[in-house]
Amino acid sequence: MIKYKKIRGEKRRIRKIKEWIGDHLVLDIAYLKQYQCEYVKFWVSPWDRLSLTNSQYPQPQGIYKELFFGGLLQIYMSWKEQLDFLGQPYYLRIWLFENDLKRSQIVCAIGEKLENYHNVFEDTHLGDSILSVDEWQDVQDIINKFNWEKKKEITLYEMDWIGSLTDYVSNKEYEDSTRWFTSNVITKYREIKKFNSSDYYVVETDNVWIGYIL
DSSP, X not given: XXXXXXXXXXXXXXHHHHHHHHHTSSOOHHHHHHHSEEEEEOOOTTTTOOOOSSEEOOOOOHHHHHHHHHHHHHHHHHHHHHHHHHTSOOEEEEEEESSOGGGOEEEEEOGGGXXXXXXXXXXXXXXOOOOOOTTOXXXXXXXXXXXXXXXXXXXXXXXXXXXXXXXXXXXXXXXHHHHHHIIIIITTOOEEEEETTEEEEEEEEEEEEEEEOO
């Protein structure tokens, strides 16, 4: 059972989210030209913490969710203006994870890495391409400027992902990994595919809304 921690200090969290937005409005063009890709995630405590237990922080809700999503839109618009000024082709997208909002991010690329991100996610073929904006009324005008495509995130797990008991420091760790793998992979995998001579479980892990302005 997953336990969710209470998020305390609302004023401090709001201030940190606003600082995160302000810190990322300016795209590091020099870095982008050198590495040909850049991204920004929700690097705001406590949502950016990696949980090593069954206790974790809930998804951003209420004012946190509104500020975070609004921040993604602001950063996108700022980066787009700077990329347009470069006068060369670029990839710029918002990746909005439907079930794990805190993983959402903005990704951009140029040059040789321009095509790297177009096929990261799988088409849904469901004809569902309308992003609900009921809970984000304050940024609806910006949202309406975007095109939104619904995709699926696919994760591959090797069939021998669990390994053997001797790979673990205790029976409990082995049993915990086995339970997790059974619950999250064995009961949910869509198909089995072979890659590089190994068999993998194919699991649909989330829906992702890809937002962009042409």
